[in-house]
Amino acid sequence: MDCKSIQEKLSAYIDNQLSAEEKALVDEHLKACSECKNAFEDLKKTIAHTQGLEELEPPPWLTQKVMARVREEAGRKKGFLQKLFFPLHIKVPIEVIATLAVVVTAFYIFKTIEPEIKQTASAPEQSIAKEAPSEAAPGKKKRSVRESDILTEKVKGAVDSAEEEIIRRRAPEDPEKDVKKEMRAFAPRAMETAEMKKQVMSLTVYIKDAVIMNKEIEKILKKLEGEILRSESFDNKYFFNVRLNSNKVKELKEKLKLIGEVEEEVASSAPEGDVEINIKIVRTGARVR
């Protein structure tokens, strides 16, 4: 065997890691080869130096510090486990109570938001009915829904006042159904009324014969190109809700004056364009209080 191979085996040779045959080979070679023998000696000295390194003492605080950390670790584990695994007879009732609390809370929340749910369900219905004829783009629809929301409020306000009026005017025998019909029909009008509040005039005409007056007024309005929006009658009174051009109003008043005594409620603002007029016809002897 050559020196290189021998020298490579020297470490194992020193540590007794070679097979019997290999050991014998090295023994033989070392007896003859001084170079390898030197290498062998050098290796032994090196190992001796390394083995000669003194063992150091660890710092005196090491045990203490280790145990402190270990105890901390043990404490954490215990606490965590305790939290997870309460004895069952404590854990289960807690869970039951917690579940009940969640259920009750959910129930109350639902109860609170239920009317809101209903409201949002009905409002779209109204707005949808109104917007159906006009094919609106989605963006526009949003706006119109919002508009109708605002209008719905106005309608409500107008409807409320109209409702009161109708109930006052209606004969007791009249079925409630009709009142409701009027209400619904009145709703869009009331909306217009709400919008055009400024332009509504009120006239009261006192006459002897109200029945004749009724027909006369219809004639007059037709002549003046006015539009009868609504008419009602009960007891000794007749009501007309009329749309007329503002320049014809004067003429109307004059014509009415020919028939009977005309009382005019103060108009809120100078009318422009079409005006809405409420005409109340009262049979004399039965003045409105």
Next chain:
Amino acid sequence: MSKLIKKKLRTDFDADYDVIICCQKGDVDAFEEIVRKYQKKMFNISYRMTGDYTEAAEVVQDTFVSVYRNIRDFKGKSKFSTWLYTIVVNLSRNKLKQIKTRAFRERFSIDDPMPADDGEIKREHASNDLSILDKLEKREVEQKVQGCIKSLEGEFREVIVLRDIQGFSYDEISDMLKIAKGTVKSRLHRAREAVRNCLVKVVGDL
């Protein structure tokens, strides 16, 4: 733990068996016994591998905490001490990488002559027969040897520390480092050769 493993533990590793069982049951005080028994050897392994006293102390702490955390996983397949030392070797290896990276960043060369930081460390006085001069000379040589070991690459450093400094067998080293016995042999030889060459340069005559 199964009965079979318990039996194996009992027959092979009587020394640590009882303590291990206690620790697995959560007995923290029993663990202290293990700490006191093994800390010195563990510390020295780490110190020789990392070359740093403070870092070695930290590694030992981390090792023990890791052992405590995982003690229930110890199944008795190997000796408890082997398991312990394997962990300390691995953590030392990691620590060494950290130190090297840090040193590189700080542009400090590991091959520079080592500062005499060992000067204040308490040492076991192996022999009181040596004169003061001899002791000083010995100290100096030791520092140079340590320096040479430090200059080795990680894997070579490991084998020389475990074999020549700590005296583990080839089999034990093979277990700990998870390498074949043949690899241990060749690596060890190359490590020793490297130390020898280094010593010749710094000490002169061996």
